[in-house]
Amino acid sequence: MANINENYLKLKAGYLFPEIARRVKVYSEKHPNSKIIRLGIGDVTLPLAPSVVDALVSSSKEMGTPEGFHGYGPEQGYSFLLKAIADNDYAPLGVKLDESEIFVSDGSKCDCGNIQEIFSQDAKIAIGDPVYPVYVDTNVMAGRTGEAGPDGRYANLIYMPSTKENGFQPDFPKERPDLIYLCFPNNxxxxxxxxxxxxxxxxxxxxxxxIILYDSAYEAFISEPGVPRSIYEIEGAREVAIEFRSFSKTAGFTGLRCAYIVIPKELKGKTKDGQEVSIGQLWSRRHTTKFNGVSYVTQKAAEAIYSPQGKKEIRASIDTYMANAKLIREGLIKAGFDVFGGVNAPYIWLKTPNNLSSWDFFDQLLDKAQVVGTPGSGFGPAGEGYFRLSAFGKKDDVIEAIRRISAL
Amino acid sequence: MANINENYLKLKAGYLFPEIARRVKVYSEKHPNSKIIRLGIGDVTLPLAPSVVDALVSSSKEMGTPEGFHGYGPEQGYSFLLKAIADNDYAPLGVKLDESEIFVSDGSKCDCGNIQEIFSQDAKIAIGDPVYPVYVDTNVMAGRTGEAGPDGRYANLIYMPSTKENGFQPDFPKERPDLIYLCFPNNxxxxxxxxxxxxxxxxxxxxxxxIILYDSAYEAFISEPGVPRSIYEIEGAREVAIEFRSFSKTAGFTGLRCAYIVIPKELKGKTKDGQEVSIGQLWSRRHTTKFNGVSYVTQKAAEAIYSPQGKKEIRASIDTYMANAKLIREGLIKAGFDVFGGVNAPYIWLKTPNNLSSWDFFDQLLDKAQVVGTPGSGFGPAGEGYFRLSAFGKKDDVIEAIRRISAL
Structure with a gap:
């Protein structure tokens, strides 16, 4: 038998969401008549916007004609989409991007997971805690960490706790990291x-x-003025940061798959003997070698969200989710919970009552209120004692869930 | 500056196809009026089949309704597609697959590139030569090779030459490999x-x-009876092989992006201390951590090729390409070339005349006949002195290309 990559065996049992699915399945089988409300996984529920559907339909028909057929596209993305991104997502912030600095992909999960490949095997990694599990898991798989300790922390990884005590703003690491994963609005x-x-x-x-790996997948949910939507709003960020963006939550593309990353020309890495290397060129090499571009119809769909009508429709969906967030946030506060988030992000983060562990609160909520959320500890050790509710559900479900939780 | 993955610097200048594109661009700028015929890159040219377009259109409309919207799908693929694959691509060969043994992805390039991640860092790799460059490049990037020598061969990689002399059937490696990349019908x-x-x-x-990594992306082009379409037609292969398949060439999905791999339950790897590990489970962990499934509309499109009407349409496209292959093959033989392939595959492989190097023949063909092909040396050192023409062009172009080549 061939030898395997043993770093995979360091991973803790199962990715968070499959474990939630497993527990919910066990519960539903025992209680086949209970109406379970799912505010766990951060998946959208509203249908695709009409502009997006129109673009999908017309580009699909185009692909059925000899003149309109598109085979392999440019791995980096079609120019029409790169331009739309630069003009609409960045120019209004005063950030000027060249098309060659944008790389379209089939999802932020892939981008966040793959980016570490272009860095040194012994790169030192700093991550927020709690955090989107993909940052940690992909570095574990790559062998940049040791084993996980009894506290759930992997050896040789720099954790930057974000808790109520520091206002959910991680402190600078004490030890110098090569790569720093930051995510704001935070998931x-x-x-x-x-x-x-x-x-x-x-x-x-x-x-x-x-180098800062800045995940701003949720920037479209920012409602308060003055909150930065891109790290490139900060002077000098072009020299130190890669930014990750996604159409998944912004435009309900979780089932369509489209995202992008930005790597400014100024961003450099180096070899051990000090030779300077362009990070964008390294990524381009990875992207063209291991990836073959995003479907033409999906890129046309993504382009459609930047039309005036598309923007209006997308805005309406986000407003719907943020109205849910307000209902959850205010309902939980009224019910006496200690609550965070939900103003500039579709996630509400709460302190579990009576110092319950995250998974105990998960089980209690499932058992007593038939509401599914996400245990904070699934996002990292500093998430223990917290719990995430997502605002992506349907309004009626959200109201019913809050009613049930308040009645506990 | 952060340290980079220096293995990337071992890669030879540029991936093959970008280099071809560069030379063609230089030529066209110098000769703006010349009509260049492209039989280089293996991209399809026929439009998507009507059944595929219908499935795209109807599933796109479905995604615009509250009842028909699909968000995150199962990372491994929807059951409807997994079942269609097992029932149509394997059952007729007498190969029984469980749905859990099939993993749908957004392309064989990604699958072939990513599979090496789940194996040991010091896994010994054997590859056919010439071969699809992705197998080699992704192992170089992962650090499993040394530098490339003056003969173009990377140190610490086992090359298995396939030339006219051995009938393009690689011999067994002299040194034991952990992983063996095989591709039949061969690209x-x-x-x-x-x-x-x-x-x-x-x-x-x-x-x-x-473990054999068996790339059968071109099986749909097999025309002779008795040629195996899947390695699982061989008894015992379930214990030693992973198979890669793609909708790209079979159904013209190069611009839609859909493929799959098969990992039988019997396939095991091991840790260095001898513990047995399921390869399917390792891949599943990779797939769920770094990938978020293929677009729902694309999977519906892929399903459509298995309907009776879809099968008929796909067959017609393949027949068109294979008629081109016949034209090229017979035309070149008539013109005195030494020609291989083109019977069970959409590629024609020829010996360059007068012992020209592959790139010299490329330049000559571009300059004198305005025909673009692919230099054999781009696929590996043993491809030097050979040249690939693809049958994916349009019939009129193919006829004109052969006319021009014959006139040289």
Missing amino acids: PTGTVASKESLKAWVEYAKKNNS | PTGTVASKESLKAWVEYAKKNNS
């Missing part, structure tokens, strides 16, 4: 970073020769 | 392996505890 806590805070991170990265 | 040579030959490979893999 799972729903909290944001101020311009001052991001400015300090950019300065820190410059001083320490670190 | 680029267009040749196939007999049942006896595959049987010998399965026995070899068993005896040497190796």
